[in-house]
Amino acid sequence: MMNQKCKTARGLWAQVDALRMGMNWSEGDTEKPHILISDVFGESHPGSFHLNILSDEAAVGIYETGGRPAKNHVTDICDGWGQGHDGMNYILASRETIADMVELQASVIPWDGMILISSCDKSVPAHLIAAARLDIPTIHIPGGSMRIGPNIGTSGLAGPLSAKYKKGQPVQKEMRDYKLTGCPSCGACQFMGTASTMQCMSESLGLALPGNALMPSTFAEIRRISRAAGQQVMNLAQQNITARKILTQAAFENAIKVHAAIGGSTNALIHLPAIAHEMGITLQPELFDKASREIPYLTNIQPSGKYVTELFWFAGGIPMIQWEIKEYLNLDVMTVTGKTLGENLNDLAEQGFFDRCHEHLKTYNIPVEEIIRPVKQSKHFGSIAILKGNIAPAGAVIKYSAVIPAMHQHVGPAAVFNSEEDAQKAIITGKIKQGDVVIIRYEGPRGSGAPEMFMTTDAIVFDESLNGTVALVTDGRFSGASRGPCVGHVSPEAIDGGPIGLVENGDLIEIDIPARTLNIIGIAGQKQEAAEIARILADRKKAWKAPARKIRNGVLRKFTEKAASLMAGAYTK
Numbered sequence: 001m002m003n004q005k006c007k008t009a010r011g012l013w014a015q016v017d018a019l020r021m022g023m024n025w026s027e028g029d030t031e032k033p034h035i036l037i038s039d040v041f042g043e044s045h046p047g048s049f050h051l052n053i054l055s056d057e058a059a060v061g062i063y064e065t066g067g068r069p070a071k072n073h074v075t076d077i078c079d080g081w082g083q084g085h086d087g088m089n090y091i092l093a094s095r096e097t098i099a100d101m102v103e104l105q106a107s108v109i110p111w112d113g114m115i116l117i118s119s120c121d122k123s124v125p126a127h128l129i130a131a132a133r134l135d136i137p138t139i140h141i142p143g144g145s146m147r148i149g150p151n152i153g154t155s156g157l158a159g160p161l162s163a164k165y166k167k168g169q170p171v172q173k174e175m176r177d178y179k180l181t182g183c184p185s186c187g188a189c190q191f192m193g194t195a196s197t198m199q200c201m202s203e204s205l206g207l208a209l210p211g212n213a214l215m216p217s218t219f220a221e222i223r224r225i226s227r228a229a230g231q232q233v234m235n236l237a238q239q240n241i242t243a244r245k246i247l248t249q250a251a252f253e254n255a256i257k258v259h260a261a262i263g264g265s266t267n268a269l270i271h272l273p274a275i276a277h278e279m280g281i282t283l284q285p286e287l288f289d290k291a292s293r294e295i296p297y298l299t300n301i302q303p304s305g306k307y308v309t310e311l312f313w314f315a316g317g318i319p320m321i322q323w324e325i326k327e328y329l330n331l332d333v334m335t336v337t338g339k340t341l342g343e344n345l346n347d348l349a350e351q352g353f354f355d356r357c358h359e360h361l362k363t364y365n366i367p368v369e370e371i372i373r374p375v376k377q378s379k380h381f382g383s384i385a386i387l388k389g390n391i392a393p394a395g396a397v398i399k400y401s402a403v404i405p406a407m408h409q410h411v412g413p414a415a416v417f418n419s420e421e422d423a424q425k426a427i428i429t430g431k432i433k434q435g436d437v438v439i440i441r442y443e444g445p446r447g448s449g450a451p452e453m454f455m456t457t458d459a460i461v462f463d464e465s466l467n468g469t470v471a472l473v474t475d476g477r478f479s480g481a482s483r484g485p486c487v488g489h490v491s492p493e494a495i496d497g498g499p500i501g502l503v504e505n506g507d508l509i510e511i512d513i514p515a516r517t518l519n520i521i522g523i524a525g526q527k528q529e530a531a532e533i534a535r536i537l538a539d540r541k542k543a544w545k546a547p548a549r550k551i552r553n554g555v556l557r558k559f560t561e562k563a564a565s566l567m568a569g570a571y572t573k
């Protein structure tokens with residue numbers, strides 16, 4: 001195989017060769033296929049802290065199959081660092097910046113293939129966006145899961161602890177224990193939050209090698225699969241199997257079905273449409289709703305269940321889920337193995353992958369079915385509903401697998417806030433009453449960058465008097481760890497004149513998950529006819545004035561000026 005550079009204009013490349021030889025390349029190296037390895041390694045958080053090791057392994061795989069790797073790093077940012085303060089506003093925007101940086105690295109000179117390595121919320125979707133945008137042979141290596149904490153503890157314990165702390169309860173010892181053991185290793189947070197969900201989506205789309213998503217991050221096996229990815233990207237280069245040949249409509253639909261089966265993060269409803277957008281594919285939000293009506297919800301993983309992602313992988317991980325829901329999937333889609341999904345699953349079974357994983361579970365004495373329910377035994381369907389109505393004409397999202405059945409239909413008076421900070425203060429200081437529907441607006445992508453509202457959702461869940469009676473509706477978004485009746489992504493958002501900006505304190509809000517609706521059904525606590533409500537909303541709209549933009553400079557100004565709605569993927573137009 002000849003490298004792209006040689007295929008194009010060999011004579012002109014003396015300068016590039018010289019520059020590369022300045023980095024210790026040999027003359028022979030300059031003639032080989034060149035593979036870009038871009039990882040998000042950095043001392044930015046545990047999800048990225050070990051990725052240089054995986055990148056070294058991928059490089060070995062490339063060398064030993066006759067290629068020349070070149071490593072680059074564009075590190076990512078941890079959502080956990082941003083929660084509860086303004087830092088969180090920057091997080092979604094970072095997805096665009098990482099994708100753009102990979103595009104820049106990969107576009108200045110041609111590459112024969114690319115390995116992308118990341119673990120977490122924004123870096124995985126950024127890499128998948130870059131893969132779709134660049135369309136060169138590409139394999140994504142998910143960085144695996146953080147090891148298990150004591151008593152199935154996770155990094156997510158921060159939420160309940162800070163809720164207790166804010167209420168003045170003594171938490172000193174618990175806080176210290178949590179600091180020492182909440183994150184016992186590198187890897188993505190141990191629950192099915194956004195980081196874990198997006199690793200699963202990468203594998204489900206066919207861009208990661210089978211079994212890679214959520215592998216325990218300290219296992220030798222994750223190093224071996226990284227090395228195998230290095231070898232395999234050379235095969236993809238040889239056969240010219242590019243990312244866009246893998247990222248088809250059918251691949252996205254498969255991923256959405258896996259998402260329903262694993263009860264994945266609502267943030268995937270932002271990221272998958274953004275990746276699809278690069279392909280010119282519009283992923284209708286209704287596809288998620290349809291998948292949730294069709295596909296049984298199989299997993300028992302935090303935040304909606306009991307166990308953690310390492311145990312999910314021991315139960316067989318994504319291949320086990322795909323095996324279980326085989327009859328719903330398109331098994332003929334191409335993947336980075338150069339084979340179809342159906343062929344991959346058969347290969348894994350023949351090679352004893354499932355048996356080996358399940359042996360690990362014996363250490364914990366937990367049956368596989370306790371973590372991944374067999375499809376025939378599952379009583380529940382899906383996890384996501386798309387709601388529409390006079391507050392959300394272009395849709396909103398709720399993860400109903402994390403909502404108690406008593407709250408599947410709820411009517412309550414609106415308590416309206418124009419920022420998350422104000423809402424949180426009201427919750428913590430006892431201003432919110434049982435039955436209220438907390439409305440948080442101007443927190444969408446164009447309002448403030450769409451920060452996650454983990455601390456606020458947890459402040460409700462960990463207040464005994466509010467938990468199970470109070471709902472939250474916002475044009476912003478949630479953490480993958482959020483629980484409770486939280487309706488997010490309300491579109492159009494308030495800053496764009498969406499009707500969520502017209503809600504007033506005391507309006508009666510109805511959330512009806514079975515009917516898939518979200519409406520104002522009354523004014524000042526009194527029910528009204530729909531036509532009367534429409535008239536009142538039209539009057540309020542006439543009086544509404546867009547508030548001054550909160551963000552005036554830097555990367556967040558660019559993002560808030562250009563981002564599409566959360567329902568469309570918040571890509572920058």
Ligand SMILES: CC(C)(O)[C@@H](O)C(=O)O
Nearest residue numbers: 079080193194479480481
């Ligand atoms: C920090 C978290 C919990 O990972 C969050 O960002 C998520 O969405 O899952």
